[in-house]
Structures are given as C-alpha cells and as structure tokens.
C-alpha cells in the first residue's frame with residue numbers, strides 16, 4: 001500500500017472532490033486512538049476510555065481535517081486568498097494550508113486572548129494576522145461581511161467543506177474499533193466539530209441526520225445493508241463561562257481559560273442540537289478548574305498533553321461518570337482536539353516551578369532522594 005497521503009486521498013469517494021480536484025494536503029488525519037490505562041480507574045469508571053488524539057495533526061489540532069478540504073475547494077474554485085476568524089487553531093491551520101497552496105491568508109484573532117503557540121504558527125506561516133479589539137464572535141461577523149464583498153474565500157466552519165473534512169474522524173474511529181463506541185464525547189465551541197462527528201457516524205452507518213449536507217441520503221454509505229447499525233451517544237461539553245448550549249441562547253461576553261471554545265454565538269447551533277437529540281445525548285458544562293484538573297490528570301497519569309479546550313471532553317466525562325450518567329462497562333471515545341504545546345502559558349501557570357539548585361552532585365542527589 002502507498003504511504004498515507006492525507007484524508008482526502010484516503011476517503012475521496014466520500015468527499016465532494018473529483019479526479020481533477022487539486023488536493024492541498026499536509027497528510028492530516030490518521031491520528032492515533034489511544035486507550036487510557038490508568039485514568040478510568042482513577043476516576044471511578046468501570047469501562048473503556050479511548051482518546052482520539054487530534055493534537056497529532058500537522059498543525060496540532062483537528063482543524064487540519066476541515067482546512068485540507070476548505071483550501072482544496074477554494075483553490076479548485078480559483079480563489080487566490082482565504083480569510084477566517086479564529087480563536088487560534090483555525091488561523092494556524094488556515095495559514096499553513098494557504099502556504100502549502102501558495103495562497104494568501106488573512107486571519108482575524110481576538111486581541112490578547114489567543115494561545116501563544118497558535119499565534120506563532122499563524123505568523124510563521126506568513127498569514128496576515130489581524131488582531132481585532134473584540135472577541136471571536138465579532139471576528140466571525142466581520143469575516144462574513146468582508147468575504148461577501150471581497151475576493152477572499154471564507155474558511156470558517158460555516159464553509160460546508162470544513163465539516164466534510166472533519167467528518168472523517170468518525171470513519172477512523174469506526175475502522176479502529178470495528179464498531180461505534182457507546183459514547184463519543186467532545187468539547188463544543190462553534191459546534192462544527194460535534195456536528196461533523198455526527199455526520200460522519202451517520203453516513204458511515206447508513207443513517208440520515210439533519211446534519212448530512214453533502215450526500216442527502218443518496219451516497220453509497222446510506223446503503224440498506226447498514227440501516228440500523230449502532231451510532232454513539234454524543235455528549236457535548238462546554239466551559240461554564242462560555243456555554244450557550246446550556247443557557248439556551250447566545251452568551252454575550254464568553255470567558256474561559258479554554259480559549260479555543262471561548263465562543264458565545266456558535267455557528268453550527270442547529271446541527272449540534274440535531275447531533276445531541278438524534279443520538280439521545282446531552283450538553284454539559286465544566287468550570288475552568290475542572291478543565292485544568294482534567295488536563296493535568298491526563299498529562300500525569302497517561303502521558304498525553306492536550307490543550308485546555310480539549311481536556312473539556314474528559315472533564316465533562318469525569319463529571320457525568322460521577323453522576324452515574326455513563327453506563328458501566330461501556331466504551332467511550334473522547335476527542336482531544338488540540339495539542340498541549342499550543343498553550344504553554346496555561347500549562348506552566350498551573351505546574352510546579354523547576355527546582356533551582358547548584359550545579360553540584362550533592363544538592364541534586366539530596367533533592368532526588370526526597371522523591372524516591
């Protein structure tokens with residue numbers, strides 16, 4: 001078999017591309033599904049938890065899955081430039097894929113609320129970085145207005161190709177497990193990802209969903225032989241200070257340490273509700289303290305470093321386990337949306353300082369002795 005060449009290549013028969021489509025790829029997708037070994041017992045869960053580590057995509061987040069499709073289609077349609085609003089990871093992915101395609105990228109980011117690694121990526125890949133004196137929701141409104149008037153393709157998840165690319169995560173989980181997990185848990189910000197996960201599960205198991213935009217029930221994956229195949233229960237977790245799905249409507253000044261989900265007016269509102277309702281799932285919220293505790297617990301007990309927003313999947317799961325809402329013996333997949341290196345400031349702020357000692361064997365040995 002030829003070496004892995006990215007998700008469009010891998011799933012081209014399930015994506016809106018043709019023979020002539022110029023594929024823009026950094027070999028994204030094909031991320032590991034890692035079974036947690038110690039954490040489930042530590043949080044009192046009698047079942048399996050596997051994490052889909054999307055932080056191992058080329059720019060360090062799941063945004064690459066959507067961006068390979070969005071930039072590929074923008075190039076196919078003759079665009080020379082792309083634009084997006086971003087809490088950070090979309091801008092990192094847009095900048096990288098635009099560079100790969102030889103296009104110009106414009107990214108609108110909220111002033112001062114972007115994780116350092118993400119900003120570094122957008123700058124390094126040569127994006128025109130526009131820091132606005134407003135939040136993500138302001139940026140989202142502005143890029144919609146600008147892309148309507150100017151020759152720049154909008155690559156936020158309101159662009160339907162983004163969700164098409166992102167749905168492939170469900171295909172990979174199904175292939176890895178041989179069937180759907182009982183629950184699939186993930187953080188919810190703009191809500192495109194939960195919608196895309198559900199779209200992928202529905203397509204692959206031959207079932208209709210309100211979110212099924214591309215095939216409209218006519219693709220081969222809606223084959224009769226697949227009717228009734230199990231789909232997971234979808235659980236969407238939000239940060240308490242930024243939880244429009246829990247409040248029942250937009251939140252005007254969202255606040256959370258999990259900056260990737262600091263969004264008050266989610267674009268995929270109805271698709272996300274469809275995913276949760278059709279799967280018999282629910283939304284839940286976690287405090288910043290719970291999110292950071294889950295991030296640290298995962299890093300220390302399993303050796304997996306995800307960013308705070310990503311840890312919201314585990315924080316929510318831990319909460320729902322404690323409340324007895326997750327059936328014992330079940331298999332849970334948690335999407336870890338981004339890599340911990342994206343946000344070094346938050347990681348360092350909650351960790352122990354390095355020990356400062358003289359460059360001599362004695363004091364170092366004494367220190368080590370305290371930990372043995």
Ligand SMILES: *Cc1c(COP(=O)(O)O)cnc(C)c1O
Nearest residue numbers: 089189190191192193260337338
């Ligand atoms: C974008 C992002 C999210 C939120 O995904 P939505 O599709 O906006 O709900 C969560 N975590 C990380 C790391 C992200 O980059």
